[in-house]
Amino acid sequence: MQEWPLEPWIQPQWLLGAYPVLKTLFGILAIVWLVALLRYSVQGPSRKAIGRAYRIFFLLIAVAAGGILFYQATWQLTGFARPDFVEFMRVYNHRPDNPVRRMVRGRIVDSQGRLLAVSSDDATGRRWYPQRYVMAHAVGYQHHRYGLAGIEAADHALLSGLVDTVNPDWGQIQQSILQRERLRGRDIQMTLDLDLQRAAHEAMQGRPGAVVFLDLSDGSLLVCYSSPGFDPNQLNPTLFERNDAAAPLLNRALRGLYPPGSSFKLLVAAAALEIGLQPVFDTPPDGFTATGANQPIRDHQYYAASRAGRRWRGYGPLSMREAFAKSSNTYFARLGVTMGGAQLYAVAEQSGMTRAWTIHSGSSATMGSVAARFPPLTDPQEAATAQISIGQGELLVTPLHMALLAGAAGNGGDVWQPRIATHISPQRVEPFFSQPTAEKLAEMMRQAVAGGTGRAADFRGVEVAGKTGTAQNPHGNDHGWFIGFAPAAHPRVAFAVIVEQGGFGSESALPVARTVLQAAQRAGWLDRNADEGRR
Amino acid sequence: MMATRKKRKAKKPPQKKRRTRSKKQKRGDGLLYFGGFILLAVGYAMVMTAGLGHEPVLTSLDVLPLGFIASLFALFWLIFRGEGYRGDRIIPLLTCxxxxxxxxxxFRLGMIKWPEWTQVATYVFPLGIAVYVIVWAAFRRGRYAMLARFAFPCWLLAIVVLVGMLAFGQRFRGGVFLPGNLNPAEVIKPLLAIFMAGMLTQYRKPLQQTVAGLPAPPWQTWMGLGLLWSVPMALLMVHRDLGMMIILNITLLLLIFMATSRWGYLVGGLIVIALASYAGFQFFSHAQIRYAVWQDPFQDPMGRGWQVLQSLSAMFSGGLLGSGLGTGAPGMVPIASSDFVYAVWAEELGFVGSLWLVSLYLLLYYRGYRIADQIRAPFAQTLAAALVTLLAVQTLMNLGGVTKAIPLTGITLPLISHGGSSLLVTCAMLGLLTALSEPK
Incomplete structure (x- = not known):
């Protein structure tokens, strides 16, 4: 197919400028032509009028057509007098020139009232996102060609000024449509904190991955960051057409499915603790081979040693606390098989690891995570149970799932429904596990940071509890995870960080989490009396 | 050119009076073709200009629609302006x-893309014009009279088509379609028009009998015709093609009334239709759903009411003068290119544009009835009236459905909707009508 690019001397602006001229010309020509045709019909060569019988036929048709046109006019010209219709158009008529939506869309602000999205007051009503990449996924976009995404989609009705009261003032609305006034849609405050979000953006440095931070006092999301991002001010077709692994439009924090790797040992430990299981297992160098498995599950140290040409003697007998701090695969695979897949699955289900989480039930749509992929386990499937016990196999979770899990450990098992906008009130959900289990887990997580794989997480004045993870994946290098909560003594925030193909969690995800935690400390989120300070 | 024509006139003075028209009238004809082309060319320029806002690249294939429109007007002008054509001059012009x-x-909706032969709209318009010209040429000069002998075979063919579709078709959006969403059931419209015209001509006398002012045809006529008619109707009921049934029955009713001039048929027919629709309403759940949606589309605005409400929203956004060709948002209206093409038109050309378009259709049907009125032969007259009524009712039902004046029936807008079979059949019907307009 041959293409003719526009010659340089033809500027598209000129052509666009010609449009009103063409439109006027078209209108005049159409009317002149119709008049000429009617004259030709009346005065032309075959001008004899029709007889009475057929005149009745034609009149019937013409009256019906007139009736239809009249009825059409009651929608097309005076549709503003129909409240149901106006309400429908305010929500579902996404045309840029929709007369009903000649109104200023509400603003979106962060938890401190800083501007995340604002519409211009002029006729274009253009949406502007001052934070660009930083808030792209959570806020989303409103674009006349690409539609809606993020909270712009979920709360479209509120933002676009759709009535959120029971009895809207239709008189006023109709008046404003007629006089082309611009009403203002409702502003929305998100629970996200711009400072923390920006810290996450800077720490990720464009590497693919996600950061989720939760406020443990009410389930508010403080950070919901996905990388790589996009600039919602500059949407273009290539962004939507590209089908590569980078997938900048995908909100990985909610919709990215990853193997959790060692960070999943938190759940395995919880499942064991719930039935009072705290065994001491030997961890030999040749690992643990489940019945029916082809390969033994070995510890990381074994591979590190054999790569260096040395032999590793194994950790020896380990308690759960030691195995957790050392992140021993051998121990946890055996633990999972000992308690059985059914118990593991039951606690995973109780901990919301198998379901999709809603973070916002907006006025137009709901926003939330996808469901985790958790194959149902039955006891004979020992090999699969062993794989899942170390966070591998067919298990896939989202960062939000892991943040909730870490938060439950820090919060005595209690969990709040995650939320992203302040106009939805906080709500408790069923506890993930019992309080003794949660206390034990919290202690183990603190131990993992203080003397285990997560040593680098602490920073001045703040003790962190957490668990690293290094998840093998079939697409390339290992994913790095770090999940946890802080401060360890009186938890205020929970988090999950993943860096895709970042290698060891302690080297990739952990520094990101630390950077954001430092920002959280500066913003006062980690203070003991943060609630009084903020509200 | 002028000189030779003058010479010919001078040579044959007796023929002059009958064959030629005044110079003024002839010029009006050509000017209308030329003006119509200019109008569409400006429309084409609007579509292109509006599209340039997004993609500032012209491909050579984009010029083809304009080329097709130009050749269409040239062809019609050449065929129908000449001395050889003595029929109605406005029907070819309006068809064109x-x-x-x-x-x-x-083209504006993106349905015409020349290299992509899977796009039906790409070749169905040229094909339709070819069908129009062929049908006209085949039945002109009184050859249409032979159709009277084919009334019963046409009925049989209609049955074969309907049964064949049930055997080989598949269901889609409630109706029956052949692979590729062809709907050959459209073809039963002209077939049954010929059948109706034939039967009404043959049985006019018995149908005209009255008892105490009420029409009372002999029971043999009554039962025979009723049975014949009920076969395709029953098949259409199996097809669930409610729209087609309504079109055919309204046409039948008007034709019987016209052929017999007995008001009793009109009144009685309306009562029968009312009873039948009430019974059908009780039996068919999809009819109930459509009725409920029509009554209150806001009950289920995101589901069943979505289509018609988006159509009305498009119209409201267009307002009085419209947004202009190429600048609306037809993507928001489901099935915009076929059943709901009028919504796109009303959005982009406004209410004024709708008035203009409906005037064109009304003029087309006015001329059609005028043709029927001028034909003496009863069969040809009834056939012309049947064809016009079929098209007119189809138009009204499409416009009514899209504007929510009546419940939706899933019917295309003649000549503008994207619908392969429907467009070809419409062209054939108009071709036949043009042939009927020519005296022998």
């Missing part, structure tokens, strides 16, 4: 203009 508008609107 409406088909041109169809091409323009479908």
């Amino acid at each position: 203009l409406l088909a041109g508008l169809g091409v323009l609107v479908q």
Whole structure:
């Protein structure tokens, strides 16, 4: 197919400028032509009028057509007098020139009232996102060609000024449509904190991955960051057409499915603790081979040693606390098989690891995570149970799932429904596990940071509890995870960080989490009396 | 050219009076073709200019729709302006203009892409014009009279088509379609029109009998015709093609009334239709759903009411003068290119544009009834009236459905909607009508 690019001397602006001229010309020509045709019909060569019988036929048709046109006019010209219709158009008529939506869309602000999205007051009503990449996924976009995404989609009705009261003032609305006034849609405050979000953006440095931070006092999301991002001010077709692994439009924090790797040992430990299981297992160098498995599950140290040409003697007998701090695969695979897949699955289900989480039930749509992929386990499937016990196999979770899990450990098992906008009130959900289990887990997580794989997480004045993870994946290098909560003594925030193909969690995800935690400390989120300070 | 014509006139003075028209009238004819083409060319320029806002690249294939429109007007002008054609001059002109508008609107909707032969709209318009010219040429000069002998075979063919579709078709959006969403059931419209015309001509006398002012045909006529008619109707009921049934029955009713001039048929027919629709309403759940949606589309605005409410929203956004060709948002209206093409038109050309378009259709049907009125032969007269009524009722039902004046029936807008079989059949019907307009 041959293409003719526009010659340089033809500027598209000129052509666009010609449009009103063409439109006027078209209108005049159409009317002149119709008049000429009617004259030709009346005065032309075959001008004899029709007889009475057929005149009745034609009149019937013409009256019906007139009736239809009249009825059409009651929608097309005076549709503003129909409240149901106006309400429908305010929500579902996404045309840029929709007369009903000649109104200023509400603003979106962060938890401190800083501007995340604002519409211009002029006729274009253009949406502007001052934070660009930083808030792209959570806020989303409103674009006349690409539609809606993020909270712009979920709360479209509120933002676009759709009535959120029971009895809207239709008189006023109709008046404003007629006089082309611009009403203002409702502003929305998100629970996200711009400072923390920006810290996450800077720490990720464009590497693919996600950061989720939760406020443990009410389930508010403080950070919901996905990388790589996009600039919602500059949407273009290539962004939507590209089908590569980078997938900048995908909100990985909610919709990215990853193997959790060692960070999943938190759940395995919880499942064991719930039935009072705290065994001491030997961890030999040749690992643990489940019945029916082809390969033994070995510890990381074994591979590190054999790569260096040395032999590793194994950790020896380990308690759960030691195995957790050392992140021993051998121990946890055996633990999972000992308690059985059914118990593991039951606690995973109780901990919301198998379901999709809603973070916002907006006025137009709901926003939330996808469901985790958790194959149902039955006891004979020992090999699969062993794989899942170390966070591998067919298990896939989202960062939000892991943040909730870490938060439950820090919060005595209690969990709040995650939320992203302040106009939805906080709500408790069923506890993930019992309080003794949660206390034990919290202690183990603190131990993992203080003397285990997560040593680098602490920073001045703040003790962190957490668990690293290094998840093998079939697409390339290992994913790095770090999940946890802080401060360890009186938890205020929970988090999950993943860096895709970042290698060891302690080297990739952990520094990101630390950077954001430092920002959280500066913003006062980690203070003991943060609630009084903020509200 | 002028000189030779003058010479010929001078040579044959007796023929002059009958064959030629005044110079003024002839010029009006050509000017209308030329003006119509210019109008569509401006529309085409609007579509292109509006599209340039997004993709500032012209491909050589984009010029083809304009080329097609130009050749269409040239062809019609050459065929129908000449001395050889003595029929109605406005029907070919309007066919040409409406088909041109169809091409323009479908091109604007992105349905016409020349290298892609899977896009039906790409070749169905040229094909339709060919069908129009062929049908006209085949039945002109009184050859249409032979159709009277084919009334019963046409009925049989209609049955075969309907049964064949049930055997080989598949269900889609409630109706029956052949692979590729062809709907050959459209073809039963002209077939049954010929059947109706034939039967009404043959049985006019018995049908005209009255008892105490009420029509009372002999029971043999009554039962025979009723049975014949009920076969295709029963098949259409199996097809669930409610729209087609309504079109055919309203046409039948008007034709019987016209052929017999007995008001009793009109009144009685309306009562029967009312009873039948009430019974059908009780039996068919989809009819109930459509009725409920029509009554209150806001009950289920995101589901069943979505289509018609988006159509009305498009109209409201267009307002009085419209947004202009190429600048609306037809993507928001489901099935915009076929059943709901009028919504796109009303959005982009406004209410004024709708008035204009409906005037064109009304003029087309006015001329059609005028043709029927001028034909003496009863069969040809009834056939012409049947064809016009079928098209007119189809138009009204489409416009009514899209504007929510009546419940939706899933019917295309003649000559403008994107619908392969429907467009071809419409062209054939108009071709036959043009042939009927020519005296022997």
